Amino acid sequence: MELTDRVYVAKARSGDADAYRVLVERHSRSLFRLAYRMTLNEQDAEDVVQESFLRAYRWLGRFDERASFGTWLYRIAANCALDLVRARRRRGEDLAAGGEDAEDPVTALPSGAPSPEREALSSEVRERVAEAMQELSPAERTAFVLRHFEGMCIEEVSRVLDCKPGAAKHSVFRAVQKLRRALEPLTGAAR
Amino acid sequence: MNHLSEEQLILHYYGEGAGEALPVEVHLEDCASCRAAYAALQRVLNVVDGLEAPVRGAEYGAQVWERVAAQIPGRRRLLWLPIQGWAPLRWAAVSAVMAGLLVAAFFAGRFYPQPRRAAPMAAADPKAGERILLVAVGDYLERSQMILVELENANAKEPLDISSEQERAADLVGESRLYRQTAERTGDTRVAGVLDDLDRVLLEIAHAPSHLSPEDLDKLRQRLQAEGILFKIRVLGSNVRSLGEEGAGKRL
Numbered sequence: 321m322e323l324t325d326r327v328y329v330a331k332a333r334s335g336d337a338d339a340y341r342v343l344v345e346r347h348s349r350s351l352f353r354l355a356y357r358m359t360l361n362e363q364d365a366e367d368v369v370q371e372s373f374l375r376a377y378r379w380l381g382r383f384d385e386r387a388s389f390g391t392w393l394y395r396i397a398a399n400c401a402l403d404l405v406r407a408r409r410r411r412g413e414d415l416a417a418g419g420e421d422a423e424d425p426v427t428a429l430p431s432g433a434p435s436p437e438r439e440a441l442s443s444e445v446r447e448r449v450a451e452a453m454q455e456l457s458p459a460e461r462t463a464f465v466l467r468h469f470e471g472m473c474i475e476e477v478s479r480v481l482d483c484k485p486g487a488a489k490h491s492v493f494r495a496v497q498k499l500r501r502a503l504e505p506l507t508g509a510a511r
Numbered sequence: 512m513n514h515l516s517e518e519q520l521i522l523h524y525y526g527e528g529a530g531e532a533l534p535v536e537v538h539l540e541d542c543a544s545c546r547a548a549y550a551a552l553q554r555v556l557n558v559v560d561g562l563e564a565p566v567r568g569a570e571y572g573a574q575v576w577e578r579v580a581a582q583i584p585g586r587r588r589l590l591w592l593p594i595q596g597w598a599p600l601r602w603a604a605v606s607a608v609m610a611g612l613l614v615a616a617f618f619a620g621r622f623y624p625q626p627r628r629a630a631p632m633a634a635a636d637p638k639a640g641e642r643i644l645l646v647a648v649g650d651y652l653e654r655s656q657m658i659l660v661e662l663e664n665a666n667a668k669e670p671l672d673i674s675s676e677q678e679r680a681a682d683l684v685g686e687s688r689l690y691r692q693t694a695e696r697t698g699d700t701r702v703a704g705v706l707d708d709l710d711r712v713l714l715e716i717a718h719a720p721s722h723l724s725p726e727d728l729d730k731l732r733q734r735l736q737a738e739g740i741l742f743k744i745r746v747l748g749s750n751v752r753s754l755g756e757e758g759a760g761k762r763l
Contacts, residue, residue, distance in 0.1 A: 338739065338741075338745070341576045341580070348572040348575040348576075352564065445558060445561070446561060449559055452559075468525075492525075507551070
C-alpha cells in the first residue's frame with residue numbers, strides 16, 4: 321500500500337471527505353477498467369464503480385489499515401460486479417443470453433481511436449472474445465480479469481476473491497481452458 | 512521430463528511458476544510439441560488482450576467523486592468537519608454572507624459601469640434576487656474550481672501552457688473581490704478568509720508565467736493542497752447550491 325493511500329485513508333476515517341475524494345480520484349480509472357472487463361458493459365461498469373466507492377466509504381471503519389487500500393477496493397468492486405453479473409444471470413439477462421434488450425457484445429466494446437491490437441481484431445474475433453468471456457462463471461471471470469488484465473499475482477487474486485491461492489489458481493486455469501476451447505479455432509485459422 | 516501440463520504452461524505464461532521457470536524454458540527449447548502448445552496458448556491470450564476497456568480521461572476521478580459525494584449520507588456534515596470551528600455558525604454565516612451578497616449586488620448594479628443583471632431583480636424581488644445571487648456565487652465557485660482541478664490534474668512531466676486558465680482566473684478575480692469584501696463587511700471573517708485565499712490563488716495563477724515548468728506546477732499544486740483551497744471552495748459551493756435548491760423548492 322502506498323504511504324499516501326495510507327495517509328488519506330486515515331484522514332478519511334477521521335471524517336475528512338476531501339481525503340476520500342483523493343482516494344476516489346486516484347482509483348476510479350483502474351476500478352472502471354476492472355468493472356468493465358467484469359461486466360462487459362459500460363453503464364454497468366459505471367454503476368459498479370459508484371457503488372464500490374459508496375460501499376467502501378460505508379465500510380472504511382472495517383478496513384485494516386495495514387492492508388492495501390487498492391486491493392481492498394478491488395475486492396469490493398469485484399464483489400459488486402459479481403453481484404451484478406450473478407443477478408443478471410439469474411434473471412436471464414446476461415449479455416450472452418442475447419435478449420432483445422441485451423447490448424451487442426461487439427458494439428459494447430470500447431469505441432474511440434483504434435489501437436493496433438484493436439485493428440487487428442476482426443469484428444468476428446471481438447465478438448467471439450466477448451462471448452467467450454461471458455461463458456466464464458462469475459468467479460472465473462473475476463479471477464481471470466484480475467490475473468490477466470490487472471496483472472495481479474495469484475496471491476493477490478486470492479485476497480481479492482477472499483479464497484485460498486489454490487482456489488484462485490484453479491479459477492484462472494478453468495477460465496483459460498474455456499477461453500482456449502472457444503478461441504483456439506479462430507487463432508488457429510489466423511496462423 | 513514429461514510433457515508440460517496445461518497448468519504449467521499457464522503458470523509459465525503468467526510468470527507464476529516459482530522455481531519452475533528455468534526447467535520449463537529448457538523443456539520448451541527441446542520439445543516441439545510443448546512449444547506448439549505454448550504458442551497456441553499465447554495466441555489465444557493475446558487475442559483476449561484485444562478486449563480493451565473504454566478509456567477514461569484524467570477528469571474521470573472528479574466525475575466519479577461528484578456522483579459519489581452526492582450520495583454519501585451526511586456528506587454535508589462531513590464536509591464541514593475540517594472547519595468545525597465555524598460549524599455552529601455555518602448556516603448563520605452562509606445566510607449572512609448571502610444577504611451581504613444581495614446588498615453588494617444591489618450596489619454593484621448602481622455603481623459599477625456594467626451593472627450585473629441580478630441587481631435590478633434583487634432590488635425588485637429580494638427572494639428572486641437572492642436566488643440569482645446564489646446561482647452567481649455557485650457559478651463563480653464552480654468556475655474557480657474547474658481551473659484548480661485542471662491544474663491539479665495536468666500532466667506534471669511536461670511544461671504546461673496555462674494561458675487559458677490564466678485568462679479565466681483574471682476574469683474571476685474581480686468577482687472574488689466583490690464577494691470577499693461583502694463578507695468582510697458583514698463580519699463573516701472565515702468566509703471572507705476562504706474567498707481571500709481564493710482571490711490570492713487566482714491572482715497568482717493570472718500573473719504566473721504562461722508556461723509552467725514541471726517544478727513550478729508542482730510547487731503550485733503543493734501550495735494548493737497545503738491550503739486546502741479546493742476543498743474549502745467545494746464546501747462553500749456545496750452549501751451555496753443547497754441553499755439555492757432549498758430556496759427554489761420553497762418557491763415551488
